Each structure stands twice: as C-alpha cells, then as structure tokens.
Amino acid sequence: MSTPASTLDQSLGSLARSIPGATALFDASGLDFCCAGNKTLRKAAAENGLDAEALAARLDAMRGGPAEGRDxxxxxxxxxxxxxxxxxxxxxxxxxxxxxxxxxxxxxxxxxxxxxxxxxxxxxxxxxxxxxxxxxxxxxxxxxxxxxxxxxxxxxxxxxxxxxxxxxxxxxxxxxxxxxxxxxxxxxxxxxxxxxxxxxxxxxxxxxxxxxxxxxxxxxxxxxxxxxx
Missing domain, CATH: 1.20.120 (Four Helix Bundle (Hemerythrin (Met), subunit A))
Structure with a gap:
C-alpha cells in the first residue's frame, strides 16, 4: 500500500502543527521544521538522505493519536x-x-x-x-x-x-x-x-x-x- 501523496507533499511546518508527535520525529531525524518549515517532507527527506516514504508512513500512523499539549x-x-x-x-x-x-x-x-x-x-x-x-x-x-x-x-x-x-x-x-x-x-x-x-x-x-x-x-x-x- 503506497503512502498518500498528500503527506509527502505537505510542508514540514504544516505537518508539525497538525500531527501530534511530528515535531519529535522531525527532531530525531534532523529535519528543521521551524526555519525551513516551508519545505515539503519529500524535498526535506531527499536533501537529508532520508526515506521519505517511511517518514510519511510514521506520520500517517500518528494522525488521530492522543494530543501532546494544546493545539x-x-x-x-x-x-x-x-x-x-x-x-x-x-x-x-x-x-x-x-x-x-x-x-x-x-x-x-x-x-x-x-x-x-x-x-x-x-x-x-x-x-x-x-x-x-x-x-x-x-x-x-x-x-x-x-x-x-x-x-x-x-x-x-x-x-x-x-x-x-x-x-x-x-x-x-x-x-x-x-x-x-x-x-x-x-x-x-x-x-x-x-x-x-x-x-x-x-x-x-x-x-x-x-x-x-x-x-x-x-x-x-x-x-x-x-x-x-
């Protein structure tokens, strides 16, 4: 099953503010979601030699999970x-x-x-x-x-x-x-x-x-x- 393109092509900033736990995943992966938050997950992963599909799959699994702090x-x-x-x-x-x-x-x-x-x-x-x-x-x-x-x-x-x-x-x-x-x-x-x-x-x-x-x-x-x- 392929990962939804929408996750791969959303910006890091958008993902960080909409998926609980995304910021911790980005931090652990060395992805800058603040100053470079306008880059898509696909582009940022490629620039850092990371598996974009695997990251997107983990983010999709986090959707709807328990909130970590206030939205x-x-x-x-x-x-x-x-x-x-x-x-x-x-x-x-x-x-x-x-x-x-x-x-x-x-x-x-x-x-x-x-x-x-x-x-x-x-x-x-x-x-x-x-x-x-x-x-x-x-x-x-x-x-x-x-x-x-x-x-x-x-x-x-x-x-x-x-x-x-x-x-x-x-x-x-x-x-x-x-x-x-x-x-x-x-x-x-x-x-x-x-x-x-x-x-x-x-x-x-x-x-x-x-x-x-x-x-x-x-x-x-x-x-x-x-x-x-």
Whole structure:
C-alpha cells in the first residue's frame, strides 16, 4: 500500500502543527521544521538522505493519536502571544545568563583539553544579545499589532522576524559545532555536564519557540487549516 501523496507533499511546518508527535520525529531525524518549515517532507527527506516514504508512513500512523499539549492553531492570537512570552521569552532570559556563566567556568578550568568548547561563552553572549533584541521588537511592536488584529500592517515586521529566526537557526548550528552536537565528553565534570544539559534544553526550547511563531502565529493558513478541518 503506497503512502498518500498528500503527506509527502505537505510542508514540514504544516505537518508539525497538525500531527501530534511530528515535531519529535522531525527532531530525531534532523529535519528543521521551524526555519525551513516551508519545505515539503519529500524535498526535506531527499536533501537529508532520508526515506521519505517511511517518514510519511510514521506520520500517517500518528494522525488521530492522543494530543501532546494544546493545539495552538485554534487559539486567539493574543492567547498564543501570552504563551510565547511567558513560556519562551521569559525562559530564554533565565537560561542564557546562567549558561554563559557555566561556559566561562568550563573554558577557564578545562581550557587545556582538546574537547573544551573554546569560544562557547562568547557565542552564547552573542546569542543572548541577538535574542534579547529580537524578543523586545516582538513584544513592543509586532505582538501588539497581531493581538489587535492588524495582520496586514504587520507583514513587514513578520518578514523581519522570520529572517532573524533564520539567524537564530544559524546560531544553533554554531552552538552544535562548538560542542560536538552538544555531546558531553568522557570525563566531563559536573559543571560541564550541567552546561550541556542546559544547552540541549535551550536548543529544544528555541526550536519550539520559533515553530510556534513561524508556523502558527505568523502563518495565516494555520487558522484556515483548523476552520476547514
């Protein structure tokens, strides 16, 4: 039995926001459903050397399964915005200062080791500054516009935020390169282990944060999918 073409030819973003568990499958497969969420499953799988038919079959099996959290497509924009600010913006502001502190400690104490993530603290500091600027623009300019239903006027700011999301994706790639995929090396001390655990959480939070904005809040088709379901 062949896999329905509709699944293969839907975008990663659409699949991620409509099938519970899809985001975990994409993450495990190395498929970027946030910054590259406009690519079809067929194209993304081909570019990454993955079996698109097998992935589509697993996604089809997930359809109709138990929901993992709330379906934010059906929420009013203002409610989703509140969730993003409280769950992700506030969290990033807590995470990064501590991660920077831990990274500087690891670099100072273990700088002689070849697997020490040299330059990680500076990279995280740059991420912190970029994220803070980005989040402030959303909170002060874009989010109030969307909450008031001013979507046509928000087209320009949305475009800017999408571009900056791509930059955040590049920063995550740099983070992965500095830390060997955020894999804790053998013999790492407790501080090093805590650092990498925090980095993995930051990565997952930022990916899901961008997904909610790019594929639901900024995407008018998300609401249409719900209304026509």
């Amino acid at each position: 934010w497509r059906a929420a009013p924009a203002a409610e989703l915005i509140d969730h993003i600010v409280e769950r992700y913006h506030a969290r990033h502001r807590e995470q990064l200062p501590e991660l920077i502190r831990l990274a500087r400690r690891v670099e100072q104490v273990h700088g002689e080791r070849p697997d020490c993530p040299a330059g990680l603290a500076d990279h995280l500091e740059a991420m912190r500054q970029e994220l803070e600027s980005h989040m402030m623009k959303e909170e002060q300019i874009l989010f109030p516009m969307l909450a008031r239903g001013m979507r046509p006027q928000a087209a320009g700011p949305i475009s800017v935020m999408r571009f900056e999301h791509e930059q955040h994706g590049d920063a995550l790639e740099g983070l992965s390169a500095l830390t060997n995929g955020i894999v804790t090396p053998s013999g790492a001390c407790n501080t090093w282990r805590a650092l990498y655990l925090g980095l993995a959480t930051l990565r997952d939070d930022l990916v899901n944060h961008i997904h909610l904005e790019n594929n639901i809040l900024f995407d008018e088709s998300a609401a249409a999918e719900v209304s026509h379901a």
